[in-house]
Amino acid sequence: MASKNNLTELVITGFFWGTEVQRACFVLFLPVYLATLLGNGLIVLTVSVSQSLHSPMYFFLGYLSLVEICYSSTVVPKFIADLLAKVKTISFQGCLAQIFFFHFFGVIESLLLVAMAYDHYVAICKPLHYMSMMSRQLCRLLVVGSWLGGFLHSIIQILITIPLPFCGPNVIDHYFCDLHPLFKLACTDTFMVGIIIFVNSGIISIFSLMILLCSYIVILLSLRNHSAEGRRKALSTCAAHITVVVLFFGPATFLYLRPASTYTEDKLVAVFYTVITPMLNPIIYTLRNAEVKIAIRKLWSKKTQME
Numbered sequence: 584m585a586s587k588n589n590l591t592e593l594v595i596t597g598f599f600w601g602t603e604v605q606r607a608c609f610v611l612f613l614p615v616y617l618a619t620l621l622g623n624g625l626i627v628l629t630v631s632v633s634q635s636l637h638s639p640m641y642f643f644l645g646y647l648s649l650v651e652i653c654y655s656s657t658v659v660p661k662f663i664a665d666l667l668a669k670v671k672t673i674s675f676q677g678c679l680a681q682i683f684f685f686h687f688f689g690v691i692e693s694l695l696l697v698a699m700a701y702d703h704y705v706a707i708c709k710p711l712h713y714m715s716m717m718s719r720q721l722c723r724l725l726v727v728g729s730w731l732g733g734f735l736h737s738i739i740q741i742l743i744t745i746p747l748p749f750c751g752p753n754v755i756d757h758y759f760c761d762l763h764p765l766f767k768l769a770c771t772d773t774f775m776v777g778i779i780i781f782v783n784s785g786i787i788s789i790f791s792l793m794i795l796l797c798s799y800i801v802i803l804l805s806l807r808n809h810s811a812e813g814r815r816k817a818l819s820t821c822a823a824h825i826t827v828v829v830l831f832f833g834p835a836t837f838l839y840l841r842p843a844s845t846y847t848e849d850k851l852v853a854v855f856y857t858v859i860t861p862m863l864n865p866i867i868y869t870l871r872n873a874e875v876k877i878a879i880r881k882l883w884s885k886k887t888q889m890e
Contacts, residue, residue, distance in 0.1 A: 590749045590768070593678050595671040597758045598850060609666040615862050616659045622865035623648035625879065633878040639717040640706070640820075641875075643699045646726050648865060650695060654688035655861040657681055658759045662858070665758070675749070678760035679741060685761070687737040689835070693791045694729035696828055700798040701725075703824060707817045708805045732787070739783050743776055758850060759857070788836065795828055823867050830860045 598605070630636045630645035658681065665671040673681070705716050740762060747769045757764040762780055766773040802821065806814045834856040869875050 619862040651861040691733035698725040
C-alpha cells in the first residue's frame with residue numbers, strides 16, 4: 584500500500600451543540616478534570632509516603648492512580664480547551680500521538696486491574712502464602728508487564744495506521760482523535776485494517792475480562808468456607824475493585840467491541856470514560872477503604888502541623 588498523506592491538520596467536530604452549551608460544559612468539566620488530578624495525585628502521594636500502605640494492594644493502587652492521571656490528560660485538557668474554540672484543530676502528528684497515548688494508558692489500566700484482581704485472589708484464597716506469592720519483585724514485574732503490554736498494543740495500532748493514505752477530507756467526527764473516526768478519512772478500503780485493530784483490542788479486552796471473571800468466581804466460591812465476618816471483609820475489599828472494573832470495561836466494550844457509528848450516544852459514552860470515570864476511581868477507593876482514609880488524615884495532619 585503506497586503511503587500518501589496530504590493532511591497536515593485535522594478539524595475536530597466536537598459535539599453538535601451550541602456555543603452556550605459548550606461554555607456550560609467547560610464550566611462543568613474543568614472542575615471535574617482538576618478533581619481527577621487532585622484525587623488521584625493525593626492517592627499517589629499518600630501511598631508513596633505512608634508506612635501503613637506498603638502492601639501489594641496499595642502498591643498497585645498507587646500506580647493505577649498515576650495511570651488515571653496520564654490517561655485522562657491525553658484527551659481532557661484539549662477537549663476542555665476546544666469547548667471555548669470556534670474552530671477545533673489538531674495536527675496529524677498530534678492526532679497520532681493522542682491515539683498512541685490514549686490506548687497506551689488505557690491498556691495499562693486494564694492490565695493493572697487484572698493484577699489487582701490476582702492480588703485479591705491470593706489474599707482471600709491463599710492468605711498463608713500471601714507474602715511469599717505477592718513478593719515485591721512479582722509486583723514490580725506485573726507493573727512493568729502492564730506498561731510493556733500497553734506499549735506493544737499501541738505501537739501495533741500506530742504502525743498499522745501510519746501507512747494508510749490520507750488525502751482528505753480532514754474533518755474528524757469526534758471530540759478527540761481515535762482510530763475509527765480517523766479511518767473514515769483514509770482514501771482506501773480500511774476493512775482489513777479495522778479487523779486487525781478489532782482483534783488487537785479484542786485480545787486484550789477478552790484476556791483481561793476472562794482473568795477478572797475467573798478470579799472473582801474462585802473468590803466467591805472460596806468465601807463459602809469463611810466466617811460471616813470474613814466474608815464481609817473480603818467482599819468489602821473486592822467491592823471497590825469490581826466497581827472500577829465495571830466503570831472501565833463497560834463503556835470501552837460498548838464502543839470498541841461493536842461496529843463503529845457516529846451517534847451522539849457514542850460521544851457521550853466516551854465522555855463518561857475519559858472525563859468522569861478517572862475522577863470517580865479515587866472516590867470509590869477512599870470511600871470504601873478505611874486504611875486509605877486514615878492515611879490521608881495523617882498526611883493532612885502532618886501538613887497542618889508543619890504550617
